Amino acid sequence: MLLSSRPPRAAALLAAGACLTLIAAAAPRPAGPLGIGDRLYPYLGNPGYDVQSYDIALTYSGDNRKPLDAVTKIDARTNERLDRINLDFSHGTVRSVEVNGARASFATSAEDLVITPDRPVGPDQPLHITVRHTSDPMPSKKEEVGWVRTKDGLAMANQADAAHRVFPCNDHPSDKALFTFHITAPKGLTVVANGLPLTRTRAGATTRWSYRTVHPMATELAQVSIGRSAVVHQRGPHGLPVRDVVPAKDREALQPWLDKTPGQIAWMERKVGRYPFENYGLLVAGATTGFELETQTLSLFERELFLRSGYPKWYVESIMVHELTHQWFGDSVSPRTWSDVWLNEGHATWYEELYAQEKGHQPMEKRMKAAYQRSDAWRAAGGPPAAPKAPAPGEKISIFRPVVYDGAALALYALRQEIGEPKFEELERTWLHRYQDSTATTADFVALASEVSGRDLSGFLHAWLYDPKTPPMPGHPDWKVQPVQKARAARKQPVAAAREELG
Known part of the structure; x- marks a missing residue:
């Protein structure tokens, strides 16, 4: 995700990690919200099962103010005995629930849908849930957010903790799954979703569109676009399908930007290896969101980014590369907990800056030095890169702070300074290969950095990722950190500050 100068509406993020032990069937637990204990989003995600796939059917009336009728089918497997099953869901009306073909009772509690099957489901058993x-x-x-209402329809923006406002799910990136979408919409509208198209069937005044992902996906990365859109098809490296979804009336004006994508994919492949998914493209939405977002295979962008005058071309392209980078860092290799989100945003910022240096002649070292000056203030405000400050009791938190963008990219810069460019590039490629289509943690990254470099980097990286104060920068003993009280610019998101300077 990249935040703009407008107040971001994307909120906080999820949960990860450990499983809670459910009380035996003889004394069923209360029907309350659970969560898997993520320190930043403790009530998201649910214990007791692993989702294998989602099948989501949506019927859109043509009025983006009215609720959509929906059926969500979840195929999962239990990893413990379940007398109750919790799903994350908070912004719709549940009409019925079935578990393994039988009607089940249900209740809502906070942001959970709590399901009681007619009989407990044992460990290591298939779990088929249908929610209407x-x-x-x-x-x-x-x-x-969740649904974003555009000028001509809808799109999704589920990061970090909003997918369960759209459909019932296990709303945490640690539980990735395959997705199938079936969307029925009035004739004349175009529907696009993550993955590859399956079928398009017209029936009277409506059309049913179906899409399926080839690779597993976190719930926060789901995307469905409905609107008066044009779909522009191109080919990327090694024949990769590139499909962009844009407001039909803006197609001609946007085409020069769309033409950049195949070359940007080729540039990233030269840096980190082959693109990890079945296709890619831009979804340009007629909406004011305050951010751009890396939904898997179809990154969401505001129309204004491309059509507003005043932004240099190198700047817009670097934002495009930021979201493209997330397809590797964050989408293919996803954070196991939300405290690991620096691995997403730090890498996306890193390659955004590298692209701006190589293509726009904007020295990376200059931005890194500026980030170093502000780093202590960012850490004081939001915590160090790998340990964002937790929310106050009863409150949610936005973890998309400067410290996980430029602050995390600064840690990567320090690592490259420490181990040298060849080892750093080997680390990046090995990381993406080893954890493709999976999840990983900060500890995994530290261990791999030590393995690739041939020496123990745990102390070095712990200081950069967890200490409240910024360590000295290798190779730059002259770089100084500003006193916290003087680093006023640190209160702005890095992208917000950049856009204000440019605009």
Whole structure:
């Protein structure tokens, strides 16, 4: 994700990690919210099962103020005995639930849908859940997203903790799954979703569109676009399908930007290896969101980024590369906990800056030095890169702070300074190969950095990722950190500051 100069509406993020032990069937636990204990989003995700796939059917009336009729089918496997099953779901009406073909009772508790099957499901058993519900595109709170209402329809922005506002799910990136979408919409509208198209069937005044992912995906990365759109097809490296979804009326004006994508993919492949998914493209939305977002295979962008005058071309292209980079860092290799989000945003910022240096003649070292000056203030405000400050009790948190963007890229710069460019590039490629289509942690990255470099880097990286104060920069003993009280610019998101300077 990349935040803009407008107040971001994307909110906080999820949960990860350990499983809770459910109380035996003889004394069923209360029907309350669970969560898997993520320190930043403790009530997201659910213990007891592993989702294998989602099948989501949505029916759109043509009015983006009205709830969509929906059926969500979940195929999972239990990893313990379950007398109750919790799903994350908070912004729709549940009409019925079935578990393994039998009707099940259900209740809502906070942001959970709590299901009681007619009989407990044993460990290591298949779990098939069907939920008939509505999906409401109207916001209940200003800062939360899920559905984004565009000028001509809808799109999704589920990062970090908003997928469960669209469909029932295990809403945490640690539980990735395959997705199939079936969207019925009025004739004349175009529907695009993650993955590859399966079928398109017209029936009277409506058309049903189906898509399926080839690779597993975190719930936060799901994307469905409905609108009066043009779909522009190109070919990327080694024949990769590139499909861009843009407002039909803006196709001609946007084409010069769309033409950049195949070359940007080729540039990234030269840096880190082959693109990891079945296709890619831009989804340009007629909406004011305050951010760009790396939904898997179809990155979401505001129309304004491309059509507003005043942004240099190198700057817009570097933002495009930021979201493209996430297809490797964050989408293919996903964070196991939300404290690991620096691995997403730090790498996306790193390659954004590298692209700006190589293509736009913007020295990376200059931006790194500026980030170093502000780093202590960022750490004081939001915590160090790999340990963002947790929310206050009863509150949510936005973890998309400067410290996980430029602050995390600064840690990567320090690592490259320490081990040298060849070893750093080997580390990046090995990381993506080893953890492709999976999840990984900060500890995994530290261990691999030590393995690739041939020496123990745990102390060096612990200081850069966890210490409240910024360590000395290797190779730059002259770089100084500003006192916290003087680093006023640190209160801005890095992208916000850049856009204000340019605009």
